[in-house]
Amino acid sequence: MSAAKEPLPLLQIEEAVKRFPMPQGILDRLAGRPPRAVNALNGVNLAVRRGETVGIVGESGCGKSTLARCLVRLHELDDGRIRFDGKDVAEYRGAERRAFNRRVQMIFQDPYSSLNPRMRVRQILGEALSVHRVRPPAEIPGRIAELLELVRLPQDAADRFPHEFSGGQRQRIGIARALAVEPDVLVADELVSALDVSVQAQVVNLLLQLQEELHLTVVFVAHDLRLVRHISHRVAVMYLGKVIEVGPTEALFTAPRHPYTKALLDAxxxxxxxxxxxxxxxxxxxxSPLDLPQGCLFNTRCPHAFDRCFAERPILTPRGPEHRAACHLTDFGLPQADPASVAAVAAPAPLSL
Amino acid sequence: MSAALDTGSAPALSVRDLSTTFQTPRGPVTAVDAVSFDVMPGEVLGLVGESGSGKSVTLRSLMRLVHAPGTVSGAVSWKGRDLVAMSAPELRKVRGGEIAMIFQEPTSALNPVLTVGLQIEENLKAHTSLDRSARRKRAIELLDLVGIPAAASRLDDYPHQFSGGMRQRVMIAIALASDPKLLLADEPTTALDVTIQDQILKLILDLRDRFAMSVVLVTHDLGVVAATCDRMAVMYAGRIVESGPVVDLFREPHHAYTRGLLGSVPRGGAERTQLLSIEGTPPSLAAIPPGCAFNPRCSFATEVCRRDRPALAAYAPGRFVACHHHTEVAAAGTAVAA
Structure with a gap:
């Protein structure tokens, strides 16, 4: 895709902020202390184009799952906006809102708790179809058969309950349920992390095939770097509720431009x-996401941090074609021009025994 | 690290025909089926497998940490003594003493209502002759050793005041208190983030060097094996299907299951291509297929595989495989399917 006549991204996240207030004890209230909040998203910027797979990686607590949930409006943002087809999703009402709900579908991490144990697969898939009225009732049985074939499940699966399936098969049911309503975007939160390695590969292969067949846009949230590298066109790395680097998969994995990305890859x-x-x-x-560091969010762990990193939070700036990183140093791997400006940060690593 | 079974040095731990069976209402289930392996002094052995393969039960069976109705048979030879036949009081001295264990979930393995200092001192009291003040001093040393900053001031903290990675460090400190010669680690980093996993694995390797410990590391993650283990044993449906030096096994797997596992993990360079997956799912231990347990999922399977169970046999020094067609599997290479 050329930068000259870039089509409008399908999904555009702008300065997304999400906080979860902490319950406040009576002593805190009496003392008049301000309520504290978990800062889950601290100004996320990210665009997703039609037909591409964007991987979102980060460690637990980086906000990647919160972001996925905000994308399908399971949470509402506290600030900033998410645009879908150019329009702020918070403004969708009525029929538009239902259409959005249909077009952006989520597949959840846990194949054991995300399917209703009392419903047969036929009902699970049929419910999605009838709620969104994508097919007239007479066509629903045919569509269910089609969906099972699509995710490579036997036809007799329709009359069975979720507990009769293995984890991998259940995740296929989750995919079929999401695809039932012919969405444009699939948001997959840790799609395969609950599965065994050999079964993970089956589900990943299926997702790759389906994406080609159905021209899906995929937001793939995962902590597994190898998997994200395998599946994504572009990757965004999150740390403490911010995207700190985003770029084409190959560039980001072979030449990371943020010290955190580099540490993550090396680890x-x-x-x-x-x-x-x-x-x-x-x-x-x-x-702790309750007390964010001043300045750059990574400054407490960064081996290259200098005084500016403690004063000013860096924003995403260009590093290459479609490659951006939020770091004050443009070439952190290279020796510094002015060593005097680099604060003494080479504290002994905890493992130097 | 020379770790072949037929080298001159004596193994630290020698396991022969270890079997663990659980009685269930639907009949006996054999979770570990005639497993044999050796661990050399100072060696890190990886026990690899998927859920239900019996790797964790194997580790627990070594120290007879299997609750009734589970029964352990076979021989586990440790310093000339058989842990399977040993009396309970004798075994208690070995457990947590010469052989220490760390678990996957530090949050549930630590006692939430005791300070970490007390939990370390508990082990020192059981396995050393140190007095109260010496124990406290040693506890601080141990916390310091496993990389907990400001160790002296953290001694009176409770487990919930530590992060997940720090709790795992505390558990390692408890394990080290008795100066063990063998560390059994059951998925020690599975619950941790990748940067913390990296720190813990490197800590275990440093401690291995420093105290000349042997380590048995149970994991499902081939990356962890590649980064830490000297030798590996791959388990499937309660049996070891292949074992040998990690470098050799990664370069040339001789069992179709090992080959499939290696192909299932994405590597850089072949993005957005189909992975070499293994069809089907691991069998239930109550319904293990006749013949080779892997045959329904194996693309190399023939009539003999459906009939006869292959035995684990050496085909090169230090390399063992249980497969009727292992030369064909090796010849097929590890290339990821297009």
């Missing part, structure tokens, strides 16, 4: 036993 164990390292890639742990 993921290599599949090649001849290429081992003995030094941990990242030091420290994620700060």
């Amino acid at each position: 993921a164990p290599e599949l090649d036993p001849t290429r081992r390292t003995r030094v941990a890639a990242a030091r420290g742990e994620l700060p």
Whole structure:
């Protein structure tokens, strides 16, 4: 896609903010302390084009699942907006809202709790079809048969209950349910992380095939870097509720431009036993989302942090074709021009025994 | 690390025909079926498999941590003594002493109402002759050793005051308190984020070097095996189907299941292509197919595989496989299917 006449992105997330207030104890209230909140999303910017797969990666607590839930409006944003087809989704009402709900579908992580155990597969799929009135009632049985074939499940699956299926098969039912209403966008939150490795591959293969067949746009949220690399056209890396780097998959994985992305990639164990390292890639742990660091969110763990990182929060700036990173250093891997400006941050790693 | 079974050095732990059977209302279920392996001094052995393959039960069976109606048979030889036949009081000295164990879920393995200092000292009291003040000093040293910052001030904190990664460090400190010679680790990093997993795995390797411990690491993650283990044993339906040095197994798997597992994991360079998946799902332990347990999912299977169960046999020094067609599997290579 050329930058010159870029079509409008299908989904556009602008400065999305989501906070979850914490319950406040009576002592805090009496003392007049302000209520605290978990800062789940702290100004997320991301665009998703029609037909592409965007991977969202990050560690637990980075806000990736919250973002996925905001995309399908399971949560409403506190600030910022999400545009779908150019229009703010918060403004959708009535029939428009229903159409949005149909066009953006979510597949959940846990294939055990996301399907109603008391409903047969026929009812699970039929409910989606009748709620959105995508097919007249007479055509529903035929459509159910079609959907089962689409996700490679036997036809007799329709009359069985979710507990009669394995985890991988259940995830196929979840995919069929999402596809039943012919959506434009699939939001998959940790689609395969509950499954065994050999079964993961089956579901990933199915998703890749379906995307080609049905020209789906996919937002693939996962913590597994190898999987995201395999499946995505573009990848966004999140840290403490912000996208800190976004770019084409290959560029981001081979030449990361944010120290956190680099640490994340280095920490993921290599599949090649001849290429081992003995030094941990990242030091420290994620700060509490209740008290965000001043300045750059990664400054508590960054080996390259200098005084500006503690004063000013960097924004996403261009690093290459479609590649942006939120870091004050443009070439953090290279020696600094002015070492005096780099604060002494080479604190001993916790593992140097 | 020379780790072949036929090298001169004696293994630290030697397991022969270990079987664990659970009596269920629907008949006995064999979770671990005649498993044999050795662990050399200072070696990290990876037990790899999917859920239900018996890898965790194997680890627990080594120390007879299997509740009734489970029964353990076979021989686990540790320093010339058989842990399976040992009396309960004797076994208690070995458990948490010479052989320590860490678990997947530090949150549920630690006692939530005792301070971490007390939980470390508990182990020191059971397995060392240190007095109260020496125990406290040693507890601080141990917390420091596993990389907990400001160890002295964290001793009186409770588990909930630590993050997941720090709790796993506490559990390792408890395990190290008795100066173990063998560490049994059951999915120690599965519940952790990737940067924390990396820190913990490297900590375990450093401690292995420092204390000349052997480690048995149970995991489902081939990346973890590639990054930490010297030798690996792949389990399927309660049996070891292939074992050998990690580097060799990754380069040239001889069992179709190992090959399938390696192909199921995406690697860089072949983005958005179909992965080499394994059709079907692992069998229920109550209904293991006759012949080779893997035959219904195996693309190399023939009549003999449906009839005779292949035994784990050596085909090269230090490499074992239980497959009728292992040369064909090896010849098929590890290339990801197009």
